Amino acid sequence: MVAHILKLKLLLLANGFKRSVGQLIGVIIGAVYALGMIVMLTIAAWFMASETAIDAELSIIVGSLVVLGWAVIPPLLTGVDLTLEPSRFVHFGIPQKVLGPALVLSGFISVPAILSIIGLIGGSLIWRHEPLAMPVAVLAAIATAVMAVLVCQYLTIMATALRAKRRFRELTFAVLFLLLICLGPIISSIASAANSLLDLIGPISNVLAYTPLGAAAALPGALAYGNYLQFSICLVLTVVYLGGLYWLVTRATAQATVTPPPEQRAAKQSGLGFFKYAPATPAGAVGARALTYWFKDPRYAIGVLMVPVLPLIFWFTGSQSGNYTMMYLLGPMIGILLGFSISADISYDNTAFALHVLTGVSGRADRAGRAMACFALSIIPVLAAAILPGAIAGQAWRIPGDLGFSLAALLIALGVASVASARYTYAVPLPGDNPMKTPPGNGLRVAATQLATIGVMALLLLPVMIPYLMGWFQESRGLGFLTLGIGLALGIGLLIGGIALGGKWYEKRAPELMQAVMLNK
Structure with missing residues (x-):
């Protein structure tokens, strides 16, 4: 049954490219652009490889931003893949022990997930001068991508009921749209304060290293610079976070198949x-x-x-x-x-x-x-x-x-x-x-x-x-x-x-x- 659901997801992904020529062209252009960005970031990671502590801090910051992006943007904007939303399987009687893992694995069969994994693995080249840290960096990149997708899946399932409420959709749209419009001024302000922000990267990365956002990304840096205590703590935290998130996602999936979210209701109007x-x-x-x-x-x-x-x-x-x-x-x-x-x-x-x-x-x-x-x-x-x-x-x-x-x-x-x-x-x-x-x-x-x-x-x-x-x-x-x-x-x-x-x-x-x-x- 797990293989059947994964095959269904692959079929849906392939059929998504066959709707129209215009959509296919748009997807190709977007994919080429994304791959170009990944190539540039990979080249930058290759040439930025050095023996300074900034490598470890940058790895943590980048990994945390990837997980945070997956945690915020898809659940509030579009969701993971609504074609395989748990509530759609209510009438099929699939055992929860089978459906949960199948839907978790299907979350990785998507263009954004694949690009995220490739991009994070490319960024791990920043550790190419460290023979011991390099393989750990690749595994940490994969773990970070898995963390991101699991967080996204869990928050999407939890937000499904809230998205049925019109006020919640309007509020999240307004907040995200304002943030998008103000992104230019925000980036400009950050760039103008770059000197002071560089002093904050260290403390911020030290905190993120022990959170679900950056625990996995902190592993290669801790190993490369001989901080074995931090490496052990972050390794344990990574395993705990991944296991906990997997349990939460499968549990939320099981609940969603038993108690699907309420249908959206039309707004009520009183008076003329x-x-x-x-x-x-x-x-x-x-x-x-x-x-x-x-x-x-x-x-x-x-x-x-x-x-x-x-x-x-x-x-x-x-x-x-x-x-x-x-x-x-x-x-x-x-x-x-x-x-x-x-x-x-x-x-x-x-x-x-x-x-x-x-x-x-x-x-x-x-x-x-x-x-x-x-x-x-x-x-x-x-x-x-x-x-x-x-x-x-x-x-x-x-x-x-x-x-x-x-x-x-x-x-x-x-x-x-x-x-x-x-x-x-x-x-x-x-x-x-x-x-x-x-x-x-x-x-x-x-x-x-x-x-x-x-x-x-x-x-x-x-x-x-x-x-x-x-x-x-x-x-x-x-x-x-x-x-x-x-x-x-x-x-x-x-x-x-x-x-x-x-x-x-x-x-x-x-x-x-x-x-x-x-x-x-």
């Missing part, structure tokens, strides 16, 4: 919500529904989360260089970002789009309602981002120009997105899925569509950008008011035109749109 305040018109109903999505669907969270993140990133960048010019572009960037968000509105609707088609909502009402919802949510952040930088800097002359450019960016983005979402759909994360999940096989199409949409927005902004830049360089309030006038006129005109054109395309393509979103393509 936004429908209470929206106009009693088709466009008002569509706008109220869209606003409900903005506040309750985590897939819309990317655009919303970027509103507070962008000022922090621009301020940090300015504090490093002493030039805060980018702060004056916050308004246009937030306007384009939020306006662009509705370009995938119909795709996000999924099966709910049938409600629009079956009730006969006109194209203009649908386009206007969605644009109205986004505008109501975006106008205050855009106004604040356009007014506050100039006011804080004491440059009141630039406020009219910033305001005109920002409002034009928002209105034009809404107009273009109203057309694009009626003409093009693409696969998106399904309702309830991880918002960062990328549906397979359509990466190139999504990138091309989004790039073309943003390019059209930028092109239509040129008539506003020219007087704006002239006013910026000449510090002219008059050119700023000219930018404001042109921006409002052009933005309102293109928004109305986008709603009209998008409405015509919507009515012409409603059956095709409904078929596309039902199939999520």
